[in-house]
Amino acid sequence: MSQLLASDRPVADPSGLTPxxxxxxxxxxxxxxxxxxCAGWTQANLMAVPREVAHDLSVFAQRNPQACPVxxxxxxxxxxxxxxxGDLRTxxxxxxxxxxxxxVDTPGDVRRWWRDDLVAFLIGCSFTFERAxxxxxxxxxxLELGVNVPMFRTSLRCRPAGMLSGPLVVSMRPVPAxxxxxxxxxxxxxxxxxxAPVHVGDPAVLGIAELDAPDFGDPVEVRPxxxxxxxxxGVTPQAAVxxxxxxxxxxxxxxxxxxxxxxxxxxxxx
Amino acid sequence: MSQLLASDRPVADPSGLTPxxxxxxxxxxxxxxxxxxCAGWTQANLMAVPREVAHDLSVFAQRNPQACPVxxxxxxxxxxxxxxxGDLRTxxxxxxxxxxxxxVDTPGDVRRWWRDDLVAFLIGCSFTFERAxxxxxxxxxxLELGVNVPMFRTSLRCRPAGMLSGPLVVSMRPVPAxxxxxxxxxxxxxxxxxxAPVHVGDPAVLGIAELDAPDFGDPVEVRPxxxxxxxxxGVTPQAAVxxxxxxxxxxxxxxxxxxxxxxxxxxxxx
Numbered sequence: 051m052s053q054l055l056a057s058d059r060p061v062a063d064p065s066g067l068t069p070x071x072x073x074x075x076x077x078x079x080x081x082x083x084x085x086x087x088c089a090g091w092t093q094a095n096l097m098a099v100p101r102e103v104a105h106d107l108s109v110f111a112q113r114n115p116q117a118c119p120v121x122x123x124x125x126x127x128x129x130x131x132x133x134x135x136g137d138l139r140t141x142x143x144x145x146x147x148x149x150x151x152x153x154v155d156t157p158g159d160v161r162r163w164w165r166d167d168l169v170a171f172l173i174g175c176s177f178t179f180e181r182a183x184x185x186x187x188x189x190x191x192x193l194e195l196g197v198n199v200p201m202f203r204t205s206l207r208c209r210p211a212g213m214l215s216g217p218l219v220v221s222m223r224p225v226p227a228x229x230x231x232x233x234x235x236x237x238x239x240x241x242x243x244x245x246a247p248v249h250v251g252d253p254a255v256l257g258i259a260e261l262d263a264p265d266f267g268d269p270v271e272v273r274p275x276x277x278x279x280x281x282x283x284g285v286t287p288q289a290a291v292x293x294x295x296x297x298x299x300x301x302x303x304x305x306x307x308x309x310x311x312x313x314x315x316x317x318x319x320x
Numbered sequence: 321m322s323q324l325l326a327s328d329r330p331v332a333d334p335s336g337l338t339p340x341x342x343x344x345x346x347x348x349x350x351x352x353x354x355x356x357x358c359a360g361w362t363q364a365n366l367m368a369v370p371r372e373v374a375h376d377l378s379v380f381a382q383r384n385p386q387a388c389p390v391x392x393x394x395x396x397x398x399x400x401x402x403x404x405x406g407d408l409r410t411x412x413x414x415x416x417x418x419x420x421x422x423x424v425d426t427p428g429d430v431r432r433w434w435r436d437d438l439v440a441f442l443i444g445c446s447f448t449f450e451r452a453x454x455x456x457x458x459x460x461x462x463l464e465l466g467v468n469v470p471m472f473r474t475s476l477r478c479r480p481a482g483m484l485s486g487p488l489v490v491s492m493r494p495v496p497a498x499x500x501x502x503x504x505x506x507x508x509x510x511x512x513x514x515x516a517p518v519h520v521g522d523p524a525v526l527g528i529a530e531l532d533a534p535d536f537g538d539p540v541e542v543r544p545x546x547x548x549x550x551x552x553x554g555v556t557p558q559a560a561v562x563x564x565x566x567x568x569x570x571x572x573x574x575x576x577x578x579x580x581x582x583x584x585x586x587x588x589x590x
Contacts, residue, residue, distance in 0.1 A: 109393045120382050122382070123378075
């Protein structure tokens with residue numbers, strides 16, 4: 051079935067796809083944000099850096115665990131890992147390629163950029179807990195609208211590690227005031243995919259001037275009676291790449307995630 | 321007071337010491353296992369490897385999180401880190417030094433072995449949850465006896481990473497049968513310091529022939545009505561060093577831990 055889908059044809063029910071089915075669509079050229087895709091399966095951020103930078107990225111992740119929870123790491127040059135049977139160079143919907151910290155390409159396939167010394171990290175993504183939010187009665191605006199989550203660079207600095215430093219990036223979801231506690235409680239049970247919010251309320255404290263103008267993803271409205279709630283975001287390593295300028299780095303296009311072979315519930319703590 | 325203590329003089333109440341007080345004693349030459357020391361403060365395993373091996377150790381830890389929960393990593397060559405204000409070369413009671421995987425020294429000070437390219441990792445230690453066990457009414461035999469915990473190499477293999485591979489090492493505590501569930505529940509709330517047991521009961525399944533002959537630490541008796549309970553142990557990276565033979569590695573003498581500046585409760589999940 052999936053082979054018949056052209057890259058611009060909408061998928062009727064992406065939430066019901068399995069990870070191999072979704073990856074096959076992306077490999078065939080479909081370029082879409084992945085909120086709501088493959089319900090029950092963990093989504094992940096990609097960051098691949100040269101072997102000589104990989105140790106710094108490991109330590110950066112260890113020092114900033116809420117933003118950079120590492121789910122799996124590939125051997126140098128490897129394009130698959132235990133968590134992701136698909137080819138990491140082709141099976142995401144879209145990528146970012148940085149040379150010396152500059153975004154130089156956002157292709158649907160990074161085979162021409164790949165090198166044998168690249169080490170790929172998969173990092174937890176908050177899309178993983180969105181089903182738990184909706185099941186707990188917390189509406190998720192960008193899912194309702196079928197758009198990408200809004201993401202913002204903040205004025206908070208991550209703890210640096212070796213050559214890597216940069217700002218914390220957050221995702222934002224508007225939550226009705228009466229459901230903020232529920233949202234905290236539900237997401238706090240998923241510490242490996244960003245866990246509880248880092249901030250609830252006033253975006254100015256995070257250095258965010260305009261909620262309508264996210265740095266990545268799509269804007270969503272915060273309605274009367276709702277509070278903007280901010281979670282640490284796995285785009286943070288890409289912000290560190292932009293600030294720290296390693297020679298080469300390959301990520302996913304924000305919101306266009308790797309869909310892994312792990313169940314959401316693997317990351318639920320009791 | 322502590323300056324008066326000779327290295328062979330017993331410490332009246334090591335549980336009441338602060339981490340700086342304990343580290344001062346160790347720096348002055350006191351060589352003792354640290355179970356029960358500095359109640360309420362987190363203890364940690366040390367593993368320092370050359371920068372070129374550090375990425376493999378990060379990934380090895382990420383792939384074997386129950387045995388190797390990384391608490392903090394120092395910059396290359398650094399002998400202090402946020403988690404440990406003391407000098408990592410002098411402030412532990414005793415060390416292990418490996419050349420090409422062979423144990424060549426067990427000194428009380430590793431300044432003469434230290435190099436500017438060494439990267440020090442501190443890894444969680446199960447001593448951290450022992451106070452929670454005793455407070456929950458679970459007796460801890462080696463604490464009662466004032467000896468080191470028994471540790472065993474098992475026949476279980478860790479997931480390898482790069483050049484590092486080796487067996488899982490476990491610590492063993494005899495638990496009265498009626499309290500095994502409590503021990504599981506209490507320690508499961510400390511996932512960053514090995515968490516719940518990896519095995520309860522028959523040591524033969526782990527390839528352990530003789531409970532009376534631990535590979536590290538001291539033997540303790542398993543009495544009638546008690547079950548041997550096994551937790552993953554932070555000596556596991558040292559077993560990987562022995563098996564994988566990096567050119568240089570420096571650890572702590574098993575049971576002779578780094579005492580950190582973090583509270584036990586930092587690693588308690590709600």
